[in-house]
Structures are given as C-alpha cells and as structure tokens.
Amino acid sequence: MPEGHTIHRLARDLRRDLAGEPVEASSPQGRFADGAARLHGAALESADAWGKHLFCQWSSGDILHVHLGLIGKFRRVAPAREPRDTIRLLLAGPDSTWQLTGPQTCALITPTERDDITAELGPDPLRRGTRRRSEFIRRVGATRRPIGAVLLDQRVIAGIGNVYRAELLWICGIHPETPASDIDPVLVGELWDLTGTQLRQGVDWNRIVTVSADDVDRRVTRTIKRDDALYAYKRAGLPCRRCHDLVLDMSLAGRTIAYCPTCQAA
C-alpha cells in the first residue's frame, strides 16, 4: 500500500526497530547479494522518507535507497519465518526481522546520488522545511495540465498516489480535469494543508482512511471496514457519500480515478 504515508511510517518503524545495532543482512532472492553483503554487520543510523522514496543511512557509509513501486512490501516478520526466494533483502536485528519484496528500486547509493534523486522531487507535506506550501502553489499554478494528473506528478508534490488523489479531489470538490492553473491559489493552499492532514493520519494508522469524524465513529475507526474508509476511490457506480448521485470513473494520467459529477462539477 505504498503512498507517501506508508514510506514515512516505514522509516519510523525501521528506525525504532533497527537503529544502533548491527544487523544480519542477506538477499535470499539473490538480486541484492552484493548490497546485502556490504550492509552485513552495519548499524542503521537513520531512516527517512521523501515522498515515496526511503533512504536509510548505515554505519558503513552506505545509503540504502528503496522505492516500493506498485507492489513492493517492506515488513516486519516473525524471526523464525522461513526466507523465501522472493525476498530481495532480509534484515535481522537483535529484536526484529524485516523483509523487502518486490521493490521497484533497492540500491546502495552515495549522498550525491541521493541529492540527485531528491532534487527531482517536489515538496513533501510530511517533511520539515520552509516555503514548501508556497512552492506547491507555485508549481500547480504553472501548468494547465489537469489537476488530477498534476497531483500524481512527484515533481509537483511528493507522496500522493492514486488513492489520495481521488480522495483529496473529492473532499475539495474539484473536478479531476480542471486545468491546474485555473484553481484559486487559496484553494490550492487548502489542498496542500489537507494533504498534510490526511498523510499524517495515514502514518498514524498505517492505512488510508479519509472519511471524517462526521461520517464514521472514530472510536471504531481502527476496525473500520475497507468499504467505509474512503469517499471516492473505487466507489464508481455507488452513491456519492455527500449527494447520493452515482460516482463515475474516468482515466487520467493512465490511471483510473473515481469522482462525483455533481460535487466535483467541471
């Protein structure tokens, strides 16, 4: 489930689980054998996320760069669990074991290479820094591409994926095909703030739940059914949670987005 919230949560969990102690590293799949050998015996010094990119600093001087892509997973497993041949990287610390499968990227890089990667990324609402909000507003205002495409462009804002895209536009009542520069900068600013709020909640719960307290009982939200967690994503054909008209699907930037034709009028 890798959108920005997943990676930030992952960085936090890896830090808490593995920081400071030497790890045993291996690549049961074999495709990261050299990298795992370099990490073997090293200690994790820091882990942080920028959008959907994860960077782990090791005492060996190496930086581990991971991008989960669409299907990648990096999860804590029971220590005794038998390594399977799909595991790109296995990290075993004194108290926990982590395994990485199906990543789009898993590589050891230099600080320069990390800087090259982050230089291509837009501001991430979950990172500290000044002028990120105004930078987002500027980048959105600089293009007439549809906002639904712009939100997936990691050079404009880092961390939004297909689920948050649909949810944010539904909450803001913006039609996905609206030319980005036509949107009132005040609303774009609110979109930034909302993205931060939603992503932070995603980190907290380690899942995407966008429905507000008005629509769901917060006390039971941690056991909320998947069908009740979202307003728009994958709800095409169902009644809009706001106006009860039917939610529609459209294709934008090569992906499917659901939207309400009434609440998100063109």
Next chain:
DNA sequence: TACATATGATCAT
C-alpha cells in the same frame, strides 16, 4: 488452478 488486479514509474512508440 488460473486469471485479473493493484496504492508506481519508466521506457518505447
């Protein structure tokens, strides 16, 4: 058992 699908991104056309 097989197939469709997926919260991503890149490269070719």
Next chain:
DNA sequence: TGATCCTATGTAA
C-alpha cells in the same frame, strides 16, 4: 498511450 517490470491477493473457473 501502451508495454513492461516486480509480487501478492482476491475472485472466478
């Protein structure tokens, strides 16, 4: 825009 890569899961057969 379409093909492609990577793996796991849910549904259909």
